[in-house]
Amino acid sequence: MLVINDLSVRIAGRLLIENASVRVPAGSRIGFVGRNGSGKSTLFNVITGEVAAEHGDVETPARWRIGRLAQEAPNGPESLIDVVLKADAERTRLLARAETEQDPHEIAEIQTRLADMGAYAAPARAAAILSGLGFSAADQDRPCSEFSGGWRMRVALAATLFAEPDLLLLDEPTNYLDLEGTLWLQDHLARYPRTMIVISHDRDLLDTSVEQIMSLENRKLTLDRGGYSDFERLRGERLLLDQKMVKKQEAQRKHIQAFIDRFKAKASKARQAQSRVKMLEKMAPISAVVSSDVLPIRIPEPDRLLSPPIVALDDVSVGYVPGQPVLKGLTLRIDNDDRIALLGSNGNGKSTLVKLIASRLAPFDGGVTRAPRLKIAYFAQHQLDELDSEGSVYDHVRKLLPDAAEAKVRAMAGSIGFSGENADKKVEKLSGGEKARLMLGLATFGGPHLLILDEPTNHLDIDSRAALIEAINEYPGATVLVSHDRHLLDACADRLWLVSGGKVTSFDGDLDDYRRRVLSDRDDGSDWSKPKRNGKTPRDSTQRNAPAPRRADSKPLRQRITRAEAEIARLTREIETLDAALTSGELFAREPAKAAAMAKTRAEHADALARAEEDWLAAGAALEAATG
Numbered sequence: 001m002l003v004i005n006d007l008s009v010r011i012a013g014r015l016l017i018e019n020a021s022v023r024v025p026a027g028s029r030i031g032f033v034g035r036n037g038s039g040k041s042t043l044f045n046v047i048t049g050e051v052a053a054e055h056g057d058v059e060t061p062a063r064w065r066i067g068r069l070a071q072e073a074p075n076g077p078e079s080l081i082d083v084v085l086k087a088d089a090e091r092t093r094l095l096a097r098a099e100t101e102q103d104p105h106e107i108a109e110i111q112t113r114l115a116d117m118g119a120y121a122a123p124a125r126a127a128a129i130l131s132g133l134g135f136s137a138a139d140q141d142r143p144c145s146e147f148s149g150g151w152r153m154r155v156a157l158a159a160t161l162f163a164e165p166d167l168l169l170l171d172e173p174t175n176y177l178d179l180e181g182t183l184w185l186q187d188h189l190a191r192y193p194r195t196m197i198v199i200s201h202d203r204d205l206l207d208t209s210v211e212q213i214m215s216l217e218n219r220k221l222t223l224d225r226g227g228y229s230d231f232e233r234l235r236g237e238r239l240l241l242d243q244k245m246v247k248k249q250e251a252q253r254k255h256i257q258a259f260i261d262r263f264k265a266k267a268s269k270a271r272q273a274q275s276r277v278k279m280l281e282k283m284a285p286i287s288a289v290v291s292s293d294v295l296p297i298r299i300p301e302p303d304r305l306l307s308p309p310i311v312a313l314d315d316v317s318v319g320y321v322p323g324q325p326v327l328k329g330l331t332l333r334i335d336n337d338d339r340i341a342l343l344g345s346n347g348n349g350k351s352t353l354v355k356l357i358a359s360r361l362a363p364f365d366g367g368v369t370r371a372p373r374l375k376i377a378y379f380a381q382h383q384l385d386e387l388d389s390e391g392s393v394y395d396h397v398r399k400l401l402p403d404a405a406e407a408k409v410r411a412m413a414g415s416i417g418f419s420g421e422n423a424d425k426k427v428e429k430l431s432g433g434e435k436a437r438l439m440l441g442l443a444t445f446g447g448p449h450l451l452i453l454d455e456p457t458n459h460l461d462i463d464s465r466a467a468l469i470e471a472i473n474e475y476p477g478a479t480v481l482v483s484h485d486r487h488l489l490d491a492c493a494d495r496l497w498l499v500s501g502g503k504v505t506s507f508d509g510d511l512d513d514y515r516r517r518v519l520s521d522r523d524d525g526s527d528w529s530k531p532k533r534n535g536k537t538p539r540d541s542t543q544r545n546a547p548a549p550r551r552a553d554s555k556p557l558r559q560r561i562t563r564a565e566a567e568i569a570r571l572t573r574e575i576e577t578l579d580a581a582l583t584s585g586e587l588f589a590r591e592p593a594k595a596a597a598m599a600k601t602r603a604e605h606a607d608a609l610a611r612a613e614e615d616w617l618a619a620g621a622a623l624e625a626a627t628g
Helices: 040-047 080-085 089-100 104-116 119-132 149-163 179-190 203-208 228-263 267-282 350-357 381-386 393-400 406-415 420-424 432-443 462-474 486-492 511-523 541-545 548-582 585-590 592-627
Strands: 002-011 014-024 029-033 055-059 066-068 167-171 195-199 212-217 220-225 311-321 324-334 339-343 365-370 376-380 450-454 478-482 495-500 503-506
Touching: 002 040, 014 040, 014 055, 014 212, 014 220, 029 040, 029 203, 029 228, 040 167, 040 195, 066 149, 080 119, 080 149, 089 104, 089 119, 104 119, 119 149, 119 179, 149 167, 149 179, 179 203, 179 486, 179 511, 203 228, 203 486, 212 228, 220 228, 228 548, 311 350, 324 350, 324 503, 339 350, 339 486, 350 376, 350 450, 350 478, 376 381, 376 432, 381 432, 393 406, 393 420, 393 432, 406 420, 462 486, 462 548, 478 486, 486 511, 486 548, 548 592
Parallel strands: 029 195, 029 212, 066 167, 167 195, 339 478, 339 495, 376 450, 450 478
Antiparallel strands: 002 014, 002 055, 212 220, 311 324, 311 365, 495 503
16 A cells, blocks of 8 residues: 655745645556646655655555656667566566576576566567557567657656556656557556556546546645546535635634624623634634636637638648658548548658648649638647747747737737736746647637647646637637547547558548557557558457448537537536636625626526537437447
8 A cells, every 4th residue: 555644745945745645555546637737746756765755754565666657768779679578677687597597496486486477478468568559560679779769758668567566657658659559558557457646637548547536736635536527526516615615614704703803892701702712713724625727728710711622632642752652642621610630650641641731741743732821720749849948928929920019919928828927938937838838829820721730738737638629629710630639539520530551541430439449459469550461450349240320320429429528518617617706795796797797607608508418418319329
């Protein structure tokens, strides 16, 4: 069991964790959540002994092995499979001893221990993990140094998983994975046999791979059963309950204080007044849960929609080296209302395709037709490095509005989330999430007709991802998405394109079908991203047995359910925020017009919530009828 006892941690003078206590039973699979910068990674450092606590302690069983994803990617001449196998230090040590030991009794003990730990099956297990994370059999024998930093971080993750420590600590393990690797990892973690704590902003992972959620809010740790959706519901209930308790305590304190003020000067009541003074001193204030609302993300809409198609490809080949196309034979079209997600493992050409669509890459052959006056906004994670680290947010916005008045530039900065003094912050001082928000605001300036987002969520916490989903769904133009965040794709995409084997084809099915396909193919060791000998990739039994018309009919229903769920979550958050403001009677006395407007908005949101819930129920019933 992991025991965190009355723990307080301070970093650079800032108190991150205060008198926090939690007990984690052995074998628990826990998701660890909290706003960026709240101290989650710092707690991992305390558990591993890298950071000392100011007060309290962390207890683990004496023989527990603690495993944590390495901060630096492995890089050397060793093959990937050897790097992973060496992660099991005991196996490596015993195998070395077996080579040199002369004592028959010692040899017998070593061989018994190796057999007990499954040492000779370890290469197959290591290969399966590497395969699940996207490495082919040929890749696994290549030197680690031949791979890029992102791929080598996958090797580090594979080594950590292979070692199967008694306490596995993972900090954002999906950051370097594609959707396919993320789906495999979710399935693998859901079956992890020992204690696991994973920091993640991936809602899908937190709903499918863990049994409990540990949250760090207001410097306190809480542990709740269930996945993230259960935690979010409980957090909302706690917020409302705490607000009611705070209001009740304030009324009680006012009542006691009024008695003291009224009778403290009267001799006959002095003793009673004094007892109430002591009562007031002992009444510890209740700390209300602070809502973690974030600033909304706004994507400007285009002045007017263009005649479709806005982009059309006709038998296009494209790549980087002439004569060696990455993709070929592309005949595709994008219309104004398209919401397209690109599927396919890294290295198959998703980024090549979006660069072609965004005019960042010229075709080798074929024709590309774009609507006149088409505006394209292209956001990719690597663009964050292109920001001027010495420049401020204001400086970056000013470049887009060189002749505008000061007030207009600052208003623009405020519209993308940097109002007041925040507009003067230098880029080097911004968090990863703030940089992503700035880059998205700059990319979409002027109202694009087509929005291309390549891994937009890597630096965003859960609440910011929810804000991005809301912004995409409210944006009226076309959207092309590349992301390993399945929740984002589920909520925003209604068309799936599979980029595989040098081709781009429409995927027949939904993301549940795709998940089953990825896990089935990676479990049998095949490279599903490449065409099979008969030109087809086999589907699992669920897909083979399901009638094609029924699968096609269920797709829009699943999308309708996802959109309804996103709308219900958004309206619920906004109603909770309005309720928190309206519960204070002072607002009606101080600003009656504003209070009345908020009450009207609250009623409108309640009506909209009821309609969204009815739509969700109707879509669910229709889906059940369609799928039997």
